[in-house]
Amino acid sequence: MNPTTAPPTATPTGEDHQVQLRVNGTPHTIRVPAHTALLDALRDSCGLTGSKQCCAVGECGACTVSVDGRTVNSCLVLAVEVDGSDVITAEGLAPSGELNHVQQAFLDHGAVQCGFCIPGMVVSAQAIIERNPDPDIEDIRNGLSGNLCRCAGYNRMFAAVLDAAERTRRQCGTGAGGCSGAAAPAVAAAEAAEQPAHGDLDDDLDKHPSSASRTAAAEGGPVRS
Ligand code: FES
Ligand code: FES
Structure with missing residues (x-):
């Protein structure tokens, strides 16, 4: 040396x-x-x-x-x-054991299949809503573009994020800073009762005809194949 x-x-x-x-x-x-x-x-x-x-x-x-x-x-x-x-x-996202709005919406929209991608999906989805409490479908597609789902359940995920954003706005308002978006048990139960656990996406979207972006969610394909 x-x-x-x-x-x-x-x-x-x-x-x-x-x-x-x-x-x-x-x-x-x-x-x-x-x-x-x-x-x-x-x-x-x-x-x-x-x-x-x-x-x-x-x-x-x-x-x-x-x-x-x-x-x-x-x-x-x-x-x-x-x-x-x-x-x-x-x-x-569920520090007290109660699912937050994103997690609950994924369940309510039947967006979970094998589940392997879901922990990353919900963290990315939460970040989308924290950046923009009222995201449109393109915001969501872009925000989830780094998360791949081999079961390809993207449309239900997009609908779930739209719904989670709406639930978060109802709880926290549009200035959601500091608001965890954690669903209070009573609220979560009531919202779960409104949503079919594994309903058809078109049925889910038809329940909210005022939102054009939901129709876009039904028509949009996977971000990445
Ligand atoms: S395990 Fe990290 S990006 Fe796939
Ligand atoms: S639900 Fe199976 S990989 Fe996404």
């Missing part, structure tokens, strides 16, 4: 690093190797297995979480990169 060669500065693979995260409002201090993906840290160190690994290369969005208010593919982000951040996973 050349004695003038500078010592390596990179942290040796395998050396654990302390990372502090606030996940769904709960502080976590974990120790992980530098190469650990945030997804693995959440699942293996924080015990939050809602976020799924499907492709592990940033293509499918099944691992989507919110980091400091921005959605990311957690399979592509290192845990050490987000040290000190606030992270919201699908579990964090």
